[in-house]
Structures are given as structure tokens and as C-alpha cells.
Amino acid sequence: MHDFKYKNNRLYCEGIAVAEIAKKVGTPFYLYSRKTIIDHYRKLKTAFREVDPLICYSVKANSSLAILKVLVNEGAGLDIVSGGELYRARRVGVDPKRIVYAGVGKTQTEIDAGLKAGILFFNVESLNELYLLNQRAGALNKRPYAAIRVNPNVSARTHKYITTGRHENKFGLDFTTARWIFFNSNKFPHVRLRGLHVHIGSQIVNSGPFLSAIKKVRNFVVGLKGLGVKVEYLNIGGGLGIIYKDERPQTADEYARVVVPILKDTGLKIILEPGRFIVGNAGILVTRVSYVKQTKNKNFIIVDAGMSDFIRPTLYEAYHEVLPGTKTRARTRKFDVVGPICETGDFFALNRKMAEPAEGNLLAVMSAGAYGFSMSSNYNSRVKPCEVMVVAKKSFVIRKREGCKDLVRGEVLPTALK
Ligand SMILES: Cc1ncc(COP(=O)(O)O)c(C=O)c1O
Numbered sequence: 340m341h342d343f344k345y346k347n348n349r350l351y352c353e354g355i356a357v358a359e360i361a362k363k364v365g366t367p368f369y370l371y372s373r374k375t376i377i378d379h380y381r382k383l384k385t386a387f388r389e390v391d392p393l394i395c396y397s398v399k400a401n402s403s404l405a406i407l408k409v410l411v412n413e414g415a416g417l418d419i420v421s422g423g424e425l426y427r428a429r430r431v432g433v434d435p436k437r438i439v440y441a442g443v444g445k446t447q448t449e450i451d452a453g454l455k456a457g458i459l460f461f462n463v464e465s466l467n468e469l470y471l472l473n474q475r476a477g478a479l480n481k482r483p484y485a486a487i488r489v490n491p492n493v494s495a496r497t498h499k500y501i502t503t504g505r506h507e508n509k510f511g512l513d514f515t516t517a518r519w520i521f522f523n524s525n526k527f528p529h530v531r532l533r534g535l536h537v538h539i540g541s542q543i544v545n546s547g548p549f550l551s552a553i554k555k556v557r558n559f560v561v562g563l564k565g566l567g568v569k570v571e572y573l574n575i576g577g578g579l580g581i582i583y584k585d586e587r588p589q590t591a592d593e594y595a596r597v598v599v600p601i602l603k604d605t606g607l608k609i610i611l612e613p614g615r616f617i618v619g620n621a622g623i624l625v626t627r628v629s630y631v632k633q634t635k636n637k638n639f640i641i642v643d644a645g646m647s648d649f650i651r652p653t654l655y656e657a658y659h660e661v662l663p664g665t666k667t668r669a670r671t672r673k674f675d676v677v678g679p680i681c682e683t684g685d686f687f688a689l690n691r692k693m694a695e696p697a698e699g700n701l702l703a704v705m706s707a708g709a710y711g712f713s714m715s716s717n718y719n720s721r722v723k724p725c726e727v728m729v730v731a732k733k734s735f736v737i738r739k740r741e742g743c744k745d746l747v748r749g750e751v752l753p754t755a756l757k
Pocket residue numbers: 397399400418441442538540541542576577578579612613614615616709
């Protein structure tokens with residue numbers, strides 16, 4: 340599952356005690372295990388080997404250059420959603436022909452950047468985006484591949500903020516519009532319509548919704564092919580759920596066992612876009628207890644990380660285990676584990692039964708590798724934490740802790756205010 344384990348009551352990442360790393364870099368910090376990242380990538384690649392997929396890691400889950408590099412070295416492509424993510428992708432030297440680009444609001448500048456880079460696919464999410472892509476491709480003398488992202492109207496049975504495949508969601512196009520596009524491809528002479536894309540949401544723990552969505556898209560593609568439309572690629576998105584608490588998500592093998600049989604006879608090249616599955620359990624957020632505070636109603640553990648560093652608990656009411664850096668025999672009580680930010684929503688755990696820590700102890704917020712640092716902010720003018728990766732039993736800072744100068748970088752005091 341992952342490589343964060345206790346040895347003699349001390350939490351380790353691979354072969355290194357978390358406390359040793361904390362001594363070197365201070366707190367809070369994100370800590371990633373390269374081994375876990377690679378293991379997860381390989382699990383998926385192996386599970387889908389019959390269809391030899393292109394796995395495009397979803398950069399938004401954790402866009403650290405070092406993590407992208409680990410995956411690109413393994414042969415992964417990248418799934419991007421902005422010009423900034425394209426920049427990151429290029430910085431790690433991924434072959435542009437392994438980049439796919441989704442997103443409902445691509446700007447002209449972003450489209451131009453993708454065209455100039457020569458990416459594999461634009462995953463088109465609206466008719467007007469397709470008109471713009473066609474126009475820009477003509478202007479720049481390019482003939483990009485485009486996939487139509489379809490919205491299959493399937494419930495992913497996950498949190499409403501990360502459900503993307505219902506008709507009321509902003510993503511993708513319905514099948515009728517998609518069909519119209521393929522039969523009117525002459526209206527888009529500069530674009531090669533070669534694929535279908537579907538992504539119905541994130542943290543999906545049951546294969547049922549995947550199966551319904553992929554079946555619908557598969558049948559649609561087979562229908563198109565039967566009518567002479569050339570479709571080469573099917574991108575089945577990401578969304579695989581992981582264990583945060585007591586979920587029993589489908590494994591990569593179980594997922595493949597359900598999905599591969601309906602894909603393998605189509606002759607389509609298959610693309611997957613996993614994010615959370617690869618990095619979610621490969622990272623933790625390490626924080627130090629600043630104060631233990633008891634009130635008449637509650638016990639609080641106040642730590643030095645906050646919702647600016649890790650927003651999932653408050654944004655999605657997500658459960659994350661909070662474990663001690665060193666296990667003790669201290670009495671257990673119920674605590675709210677909270678940060679220093681001026682918001683009641685600034686918490687990592689509520690009413691959590693745990694051993695009472697001493698001030699100065701380390702705590703680890705587990706399964707924080709996905710949508711952790713990539714969603715962090717400078718709210719309350721807090722500097723972003725540093726990020727560390729364990730590689731072959733050595734720890735490396737892969738992003739420095741910010742300083743106060745970083746907080747005001749780019750700000751200007753107008754002379755009129757002098
Ligand atoms: C288009 C697309 N693909 C892939 C992903 C990755 O999802 P996950 O991290 O759940 O695998 C997302 C996440 O929002 C997405 O929007």
C-alpha cells in the first residue's frame with residue numbers, strides 16, 4: 340500500500356525516521372516516498388497490460404517537478420489542465436506526444452501553447468472550444484489531434500465537488516453533440532478528431548460507475564466506427580479511489596478485470612489519467628504540536644500546519660488519519676486537531692480519539708500526497724511548507740520552504756501611495 344510504517348514505535352518513510360527529517364528541515368513539511376509512487380504506477384500499468392495503455396499521470400493531483408520526473412522516468416505521460424501545468428510538463432522533459440490536455444476553460448494563449456508544443460491530445464469540452472482550437476490551429480499551421488470529452492450522465496457516487504460526469508456538471512459534451520461533431524468534422528478542417536475522453540469524478544471506490552460510463556462511451560465509439568468515423572483513442576480518465584479510513588476501493592487488478600474485457604477487442608489505444616491513485620497514499624504532511632488546549636467543551640491539539648497547507652479536511656470534509664511521529668502510552672482522549680488559521684474550518688480531524696501528545700511532538704496527517712500541496716495557499720500570509728522526497732533511503736528537499744520574501748514577490752507599492 341505505502342511505505343510509511345512504524346519501527347520501534349517511530350514512524351518511518353522507507354528506511355528513514357520521519358523525526359530525523361523533521362530535525363533537518365523543520366515543520367510543517369510534506370514527505371513523499373518515491374518507492375510508493377512507482378509501485379502504484381506499476382500496479383496500474385501491469386493490471387492493464389493486455390491493452391498496453393498510455394498512463395498520463397494527472398498533474399493536478401501533485402504537480403511537484405520531482406514527482407513528475409519520477410513518473411516520466413517510468414514511462415508515464417502527463418494529463419494537464421492549464422498552461423502552467425504544460426510548463427511544468429515541459430520542464431521535466433516529457434515527450435509532448437505523451438501529454439493530454441483537458442479543462443473547460445482553455446484560453447487562446449493556452450491553446451496556442453499546446454499547439455506549439457505539439458501535444459498528443461486536446462480533450463475538447465465544448466463546441467466553442469473546438470471552433471477556437473480549429474481557428475488557432477489554422478492560424479499556426481498545425482493539425483492537432485482532438486478528443487471529445489463526453490459527459491455520460493453517470494453518478495460517480497463520490498463527494499459532490501468531485502463528481503464530473505452528470506449532466507448538471509460543467510464538464511464534457513453530451514453524446515448527441517459529440518455525434519454531431521464527428522459527422523461534421525469538415526467544419527473543423529485543421530483538427531483531427533481522433534478520440535473520446537471520459538472522466539466521471541474522483542475518489543471512486545466502486546467499479547460500477549466506471550463500468551457504466553466506459554460501456555456507454557465504448558458503445559458510442561464502436562457505433563461511430565461502424566459508420567466509417569475514424570476513432571483511434573479512448574481516454575477513460577482517472578478517478579480511482581484510495582483508502583483514507585475504512586474504504587474498500589477496487590484494486591487496480593479488480594478495475595482492470597472489469598474494464599479491460601470491454602476495451603480489448605475495440606482496437607482502440609487506451610489512455611488512463613490517474614492522479615490520486617498514484618500519489619495519494621505516497622505522501623504525508625508532518626506537523627508539530629504547538630499547544631494542547633483544554634476548554635470546558637473540547638480538547639484541542641493546535642499544530643503548526645493549517646488549512647493553507649492542506650485544505651482537504653475542510654473543503655471536502657475528508658477523513659485523514661492523524662498519527663504520532665512516535666507512539667506513546669499516553670492516555671487517549673477525543674481531540675480536534677486544528678491549525679493556527681483564523682477560521683473554524685481550519686482543522687485536520689474532529690473529535691478524534693488519540694493519545695494525548697506533548698507539545699513539541701510530531702504528528703503525521705496521512706494520505707496527503709494528492710490534492711495536498713497542489714491546493715495549498717498563502718492564506719493568513721503563511722509561507723508554504725517545504726516538500727521532501729525519500730529516494731533510495733535518502734531524503735531530498737524537492738521544494739524549499741517559502742520565506743516572507745516569497746509572500747510579497749510580485750507585489751508593487753504604487754508611487755502614488757508614497
Ligand atoms: C480530466 C481529469 N482527469 C483525471 C483526473 C484525476 O483524477 P484522480 O486524481 O481522481 O485520479 C481529474 C481530476 O480531477 C480530471 O479532472
